[in-house]
Amino acid sequence: MTEAVERPLRDPSLRRSLTLFRAFLRERTDPDRCYSLLARDAVAQVARHTDLRGRIVLDVGGGPGHFTEEFRRRGAHAYLFEPDPRELGARGRPPQGAVVADGYLLPVPDAVADVCFTSNVLEHVADPQTFLSELVRVTRPGGLVYVSFTNWLSPWGGHEMAPWHYLGASRARERHRRRTGREAKHTVGENLFPVHIGPTLRQVRAREDVRVVSARSRYWPVLPSAVTRIPGLREFATWNLLLILRRTGAPETPVGTQARPSEARS
Numbered sequence: 001m002t003e004a005v006e007r008p009l010r011d012p013s014l015r016r017s018l019t020l021f022r023a024f025l026r027e028r029t030d031p032d033r034c035y036s037l038l039a040r041d042a043v044a045q046v047a048r049h050t051d052l053r054g055r056i057v058l059d060v061g062g063g064p065g066h067f068t069e070e071f072r073r074r075g076a077h078a079y080l081f082e083p084d085p086r087e088l089g090a091r092g093r094p095p096q097g098a099v100v101a102d103g104y105l106l107p108v109p110d111a112v113a114d115v116c117f118t119s120n121v122l123e124h125v126a127d128p129q130t131f132l133s134e135l136v137r138v139t140r141p142g143g144l145v146y147v148s149f150t151n152w153l154s155p156w157g158g159h160e161m162a163p164w165h166y167l168g169a170s171r172a173r174e175r176h177r178r179r180t181g182r183e184a185k186h187t188v189g190e191n192l193f194p195v196h197i198g199p200t201l202r203q204v205r206a207r208e209d210v211r212v213v214s215a216r217s218r219y220w221p222v223l224p225s226a227v228t229r230i231p232g233l234r235e236f237a238t239w240n241l242l243l244i245l246r247r248t249g250a251p252e253t254p255v256g257t258q259a260r261p262s263e264a265r266s
C-alpha cells in the first residue's frame with residue numbers, strides 16, 4: 001500500500017484532489033486501491049466531526065464494504081446495509097455482519113446510530129427525500145448523517161455515459177451501446193436519477209430534524225463550500241455534493257468528550 005492510502009491527505013488540497021482523481025481514472029483496473037483511498041478520505045471527513053472509537057456507524061448502500069472496513073479500522077462498530085447481493089459480493093466475501101437490506105427500510109430501531117453514512121447512493125434511489133428520512137430516523141439526536149452524491153448536471157452526472165448525458169439520457173445510453181457494444185450499467189429512471197444541488201439543499205435546510213453542519217463539494221481542492229453557494233454554477237461545478245448533517249433533538253457534546261454509546265439494539 002502506498003503512503004497516500006495509509007494517511008488521508010489534507011482536505012481540501014490540490015494534492016488530495018489529484019490523488020483521488022488519478023485513483024478514480026484507474027477505478028476499472030484497480031478498484032480496491034480506488035475505493036480504499038476514497039474510504040480513508042471519507043472516514044477522515046467524518047472523524048473531523050465526531051470521535052469514531054466505539055461509535056455505531058451504519059454504512060447504507062456500502063457496496064462491497066470498503067467504507068465499513070475503514071470505519072472498523074478506526075475503532076467504530078460499523079454495519080453494512082446493501083440491497084444488491086452482487087455488489088455485496090463484488091470483492092469476494094463481504095465484511096462480517098453485512099446485511100442485505102434496502103436503505104428505504106433499514107432493519108434497525110429509531111436513533112440507534114451515532115453516524116449514518118451513505119456515499120454515492122442518493123442518485124441511485126427514486127425518492128431521495130424518503131431515503132434521507134430513513135437515514136435520519138435511525139440516527140440518534142446529536143449523531144451525524146453523512147450523505148454524498150453525484151448530481152445530474154455534474155460532468156460525471158451520467159456516470160459511465162458521461163459527459164453525453166448533457167445531450168439527454170436516451171442519447172447518452174444509445175451512444176454508450178454503439179461505442180462499447182454493451183448496455184450501460186445505469187438506466188436513467190431505473191437505477192440512476194437526476195438529483196440537483198439547489199433543490200436538495202433547500203429540502204435539507206427546511207427539515208427540522210437535522211441541522212446542516214457542512215455543505216460542500218466533496219472533491220474540490222479550494223473553497224469547497226463556496227462553490228455550492230452559487231446558484232446555476234453549483235449544478236455544474238460542485239461535481240459531488242457532500243452534506244454532513246447533525247440530528248437535532250439533544251444537546252451536542254464536543255469532540256473528545258462523548259460517552260461510550262450503548263449497544264446497538266438490532
Ligand SMILES: C[S@@+](CC[C@H](N)C(=O)[O-])C[C@H]1O[C@@H](n2cnc3c(N)ncnc32)[C@H](O)[C@@H]1O
Nearest residue numbers: 061062063083084087102103104119120121124
Ligand atoms: C455507486 S454505488 C456506491 C457504493 C459505495 N457506497 C461507494 O461510495 O463506493 C451505489 C450503491 O447504492 C446501492 N443502492 C441502490 N439503491 C439502494 C437503496 N434503495 N438502498 C440502499 N442502497 C442502495 C447499490 O446497490 C450500490 O451498491
